[in-house]
Amino acid sequence: MKNAAQNAISATSGVLRTLGMTFMHSFRKRDTIMYPEEQPYLPPRYRGRIVLTRDPDGAERCVACNLCSVACPVDCISVVKTEDETGRWYPESFRINFSRCIYCGFCEEACPTYAIQLTPDFEMGEFDRQQMVYEKSDLLISGVGKRPGYNFYRVAGMAVGGKDKGAAENEAEPIDIKTLLP
Amino acid sequence: MATITIDGNQYDVDDTENLLAVALSKGYDLPYFCWHPELHSVGACRQCAVKQYRNDEDEKGMIVMACMTPCSDGGRFEIADKEAAEMRSQVIEWLMINHPHDCPVCEEGGECHLQDMTLMTGHTQRRYRGPKRTHRNQDLGPFISHEMNRCIACYRCVRFYRDYADGDDLRALGSHNNVYFGRDSDGALDNEFSGNLVEVCPTGVFTDKTLGAHYNRKWDMQNAPGICTHCSLGCNTSPGSRQGMLKRIQNRFHGEINHYFLCDRGRFGAGFVNRDDRPRQPLVRNADGILEPRAMDVMRDTMESVFAEAKGVVGVGSPRASLEDNYALRHLVGAKQFSNGMSAPDAAASRAALAVLENHSGQLATLREIEECDAVLILGEDVTQTAPRVALSLRQSARNKHHEMAAANKIPKWHARAVRDIGQTHNSPIFSATTHATRLDDIVVEPYRARPNAIAALGFAVANALDATAPAAVEPLDQDAQAFVDAIAATLKGAKKPLIIAGTSLGDPSILAAAGNAMRALRTANSEARLFVTFNEANSLGLAMMEDRDVDTAFAAIEDGTADTLVVMQNCLYERAPKARVDAAIKKAKNVIVMDHSLTRTVGEAATHVLPAGSFAEADGTLINNEGRAQRFFQVFIPDAPMQEGWRWAQDLAEVAGHKPDWIGMDDLIAAIVADMPQFAGIQDAAPSQSFRKFGMRFPRSPHRYSGRTALYANVDVRERRPEVDPDSALSYSMEGYQGVATPPALMSYAWAPGWDSNQAAITRFQDEVGGHLKGGDPGVRILRVAAGHSAFADATIHPVAGWQAVPIHAIFGSESQSARSAAIVERMPAAEYRVNPAAAKSLKLTAGDTLELAIDGETHAFPIAIDPSLPDQTVGVPVGMHGVCGLRLPVEIKP
Numbered sequence A: 001m002k003n004a005a006q007n008a009i010s011a012t013s014g015v016l017r018t019l020g021m022t023f024m025h026s027f028r029k030r031d032t033i034m035y036p037e038e039q040p041y042l043p044p045r046y047r048g049r050i051v052l053t054r055d056p057d058g059a060e061r062c063v064a065c066n067l068c069s070v071a072c073p074v075d076c077i078s079v080v081k082t083e084d085e086t087g088r089w090y091p092e093s094f095r096i097n098f099s100r101c102i103y104c105g106f107c108e109e110a111c112p113t114y115a116i117q118l119t120p121d122f123e124m125g126e127f128d129r130q131q132m133v134y135e136k137s138d139l140l141i142s143g144v145g146k147r148p149g150y151n152f153y154r155v156a157g158m159a160v161g162g163k164d165k166g167a168a169e170n171e172a173e174p175i176d177i178k179t180l181l182p
Numbered sequence B: 001m002a003t004i005t006i007d008g009n010q011y012d013v014d015d016t017e018n019l020l021a022v023a024l025s026k027g028y029d030l031p032y033f034c035w036h037p038e039l040h041s042v043g044a045c046r047q048c049a050v051k052q053y054r055n056d057e058d059e060k061g062m063i064v065m066a067c068m069t070p071c072s073d074g075g076r077f078e079i080a081d082k083e084a085a086e087m088r089s090q091v092i093e094w095l096m097i098n099h100p101h102d103c104p105v106c107e108e109g110g111e112c113h114l115q116d117m118t119l120m121t122g123h124t125q126r127r128y129r130g131p132k133r134t135h136r137n138q139d140l141g142p143f144i145s146h147e148m149n150r151c152i153a154c155y156r157c158v159r160f161y162r163d164y165a166d167g168d169d170l171r172a173l174g175s176h177n178n179v180y181f182g183r184d185s186d187g188a189l190d191n192e193f194s195g196n197l198v199e200v201c202p203t204g205v206f207t208d209k210t211l212g213a214h215y216n217r218k219w220d221m222q223n224a225p226g227i228c229t230h231c232s233l234g235c236n237t238s239p240g241s242r243q244g245m246l247k248r249i250q251n252r253f254h255g256e257i258n259h260y261f262l263c264d265r266g267r268f269g270a271g272f273v274n275r276d277d278r279p280r281q282p283l284v285r286n287a288d289g290i291l292e293p294r295a296m297d298v299m300r301d302t303m304e305s306v307f308a309e310a311k312g313v314v315g316v317g318s319p320r321a322s323l324e325d326n327y328a329l330r331h332l333v334g335a336k337q338f339s340n341g342m343s344a345p346d347a348a349a350s351r352a353a354l355a356v357l358e359n360h361s362g363q364l365a366t367l368r369e370i371e372e373c374d375a376v377l378i379l380g381e382d383v384t385q386t387a388p389r390v391a392l393s394l395r396q397s398a399r400n401k402h403h404e405m406a407a408a409n410k411i412p413k414w415h416a417r418a419v420r421d422i423g424q425t426h427n428s429p430i431f432s433a434t435t436h437a438t439r440l441d442d443i444v445v446e447p448y449r450a451r452p453n454a455i456a457a458l459g460f461a462v463a464n465a466l467d468a469t470a471p472a473a474v475e476p477l478d479q480d481a482q483a484f485v486d487a488i489a490a491t492l493k494g495a496k497k498p499l500i501i502a503g504t505s506l507g508d509p510s511i512l513a514a515a516g517n518a519m520r521a522l523r524t525a526n527s528e529a530r531l532f533v534t535f536n537e538a539n540s541l542g543l544a545m546m547e548d549r550d551v552d553t554a555f556a557a558i559e560d561g562t563a564d565t566l567v568v569m570q571n572c573l574y575e576r577a578p579k580a581r582v583d584a585a586i587k588k589a590k591n592v593i594v595m596d597h598s599l600t601r602t603v604g605e606a607a608t609h610v611l612p613a614g615s616f617a618e619a620d621g622t623l624i625n626n627e628g629r630a631q632r633f634f635q636v637f638i639p640d641a642p643m644q645e646g647w648r649w650a651q652d653l654a655e656v657a658g659h660k661p662d663w664i665g666m667d668d669l670i671a672a673i674v675a676d677m678p679q680f681a682g683i684q685d686a687a688p689s690q691s692f693r694k695f696g697m698r699f700p701r702s703p704h705r706y707s708g709r710t711a712l713y714a715n716v717d718v719r720e721r722r723p724e725v726d727p728d729s730a731l732s733y734s735m736e737g738y739q740g741v742a743t744p745p746a747l748m749s750y751a752w753a754p755g756w757d758s759n760q761a762a763i764t765r766f767q768d769e770v771g772g773h774l775k776g777g778d779p780g781v782r783i784l785r786v787a788a789g790h791s792a793f794a795d796a797t798i799h800p801v802a803g804w805q806a807v808p809i810h811a812i813f814g815s816e817s818q819s820a821r822s823a824a825i826v827e828r829m830p831a832a833e834y835r836v837n838p839a840a841a842k843s844l845k846l847t848a849g850d851t852l853e854l855a856i857d858g859e860t861h862a863f864p865i866a867i868d869p870s871l872p873d874q875t876v877g878v879p880v881g882m883h884g885v886c887g888l889r890l891p892v893e894i895k896p
Ligand code: SF4
Pocket: A061, A062, A063, A064, A065, A066, A067, A068, A069, A079, A107, A110, A111, A112, A113, A114, A115, A116, B104
């Protein structure tokens, strides 16, 4: 009997306390902002609109390796690889179907070149779903995004676009197969 | 048998095997590089380290290389041992020190054995920051790309190329830390099996250049179980595609045929599927002689009136089309109006070959079995050019002697280096009689050269030497030749497993009769004796079994006016009869309806109506390979064009012609074939039926991580397409369905197993034992009847030609009409030339390079002369199937 009464009192006070706390919020500073007149602050690592960045030399960073597309849980990225005349891989086409994208950021995590990056821009609403399909021209920006400095081809061993064998970072001169010297 | 313990589990294992092979067979994930089920062990990479304990008391154990450790009875091994695992991860780390940061731009990525092994050992972070060794690459020709930086120096490439395929121009160059795997200088790799480097090399050093030109990752490809259509052997392939484009051909393991290796014609010859000039919609020739496109329904009406007005229809089938396509055409035109589409000599030779096969159907070697034969006689076939994969098997059979010598010294078969050292140049004997020097001559005992009829005479003489009751050739051989014959007979008699090889490429039925006699003589004494017969095209044997009438009967029907409409199924008339005859028939015929997938000369010049039929990549079908094995190939992708299977076209035409067949899908059609033609009983079992399911599921064409599905066609319409449903097979056009080891082998579109992404390593999980046979049986059914008792000897009739004779010179790259339309193959096609020996050149008053104009079988070509001392006198070697020469009508008499 005693327990029942105690329970009733503590439950009621709990409810009243919550109501009170909620009521007190009316006197606090508002978190809601008058979007879109007022824009929220979103940290750089917020996962919104996806872009393709360029390397510090201004060339396309994406090498069309297809790791983003295979990592994508909703399969909304399609990349078609091609090569320029120097053997540099780049995407002939790069398409993201944003009407399927769940902004999980797996593609960014998978990307070995820092090409694909999610940005804090989330204003992507469209009336026509077809407009949610972005091609490379819609995705490619002119900057390096969150990763200044990194250029995949300066690290990779392939000879491309003026970079010869042995000219990448931490590479020795190509071996001379004719030498017998130790 | 031996009992060994691995990680505490006891197994009864084959004691002639090494520990690595056994561990893999038992399902252990044990990393390796230099070992390969066909190349065996050399212990070079140090990757397969395990702990071996001396006895039950031994607690310390020692690290050994699993691939170099015999499975002796009582052996106790630990794979999971901490020290061994550490060693394996350190070995990888050391191999990776110089490895470039290339995976994203490496064609191997996603099916890279090195990636797999790196992950398997747990070496996931690079610690080394020092400078990396680099290399310059070479241009290795149209088939293969070279990126030497990625090499881990496992030596697999040279062990395959030099030690297995007997190639010479790829070698390990340089020394110590500078080893380099390449050629002396840039240039196309010379060996006919170079494409296998793509799969043998565990890294991205050697990659498929034709794939690189329109690259996709393995996980993004839609595949299907394929059968190579570029010769009669029927090697199993796994063609990969994406978005309606054929990307590559990969090997599909078959324990009785190709096992791990294909030839370069098969691997790089499928480019014709992607050609722009293919007919991709129904076409009708207008008054100006131009082919105009027609909509499907319009074409239907057109065809209706064509058949209504036709006064007699004849059908020309094709030895390069499936049984289904041919049978549907036969139904359309009626059995009596159907011809097998082969040229008269080819048909005669194929019939003779079929007769020999049937007489000895219990004795037919599989391609794999050739490797076990210890004495071989080749009659007439230049196998490297006509049935290339045979040459690779023969090269292994030559090494039986090495294994014999090794066994006598108690050296196990897997100890590759020791077996080689002990064998040196002691080969098992291979005798070969051909019209000219061949690429196999390096392993042939005294190559014998003669004209086709003399080769037949030699064969008859061998039969006679083996068994005196066999008829000898009419004219006695000269003394030297008789001595040679006696030597051959003695060797074959003394062999444990002798083999006779013959084929139809010389177009001479008597060679096949001679092979049959030799076989008949051999098998009475030795039940292990084997016969292997090759044909000219992928379904030549099937067509020989289906129909006796050859293409000439179709021409005769047009010529004598009994028919005015010619229906051609995937065939080029100009390849089958003299140009003059074809031209006359076409002129006389009112309509020439051609169902084909390529712009052949018949489509381009002769057809009045063209119906675009699917190639092997756009159709299902059954082919009968050279040993009478019915094998099913499946559609790889659905073309984005109004095309359909040849048999569907024939079915539609039969409907408008007023005799609609009662079969609808593939199963029905196959059942109809079997019911109608009992000789094909069994083909229904070549693959599970279209309604077969596992746990209610179909079998996927694509790997489970097929990507981009919701974006691929989003530019056209953002709403996803419905996955296509396959009405003809149990496969699905997606990654959905049952994936696992219980997939019926005939429905395995690609090989993948958890942790094993590369084709050659993943397949292990689907084999009864590593390198053995597929679990559930190697696909296909041998359908030849086993003849009761021994047949009689055939008469030793030959038809000697007194004067000049033109003989066919086949080429792996060029002589087969479909692959000859593929860009990479075209680059490797030999130059157009007539070959004669010096004496012949002298009597013609010509020297090398001079142009010779020659009328062969009603067709004149002018080619430069090349001197080939290996050819017999008064013999002109003619390139066949290329440069406008239609080859399957040789040999013939000529008057230069
Ligand atoms: S993962 Fe990066 S580099 Fe690779 S395709 Fe995607 S965006 Fe391009």
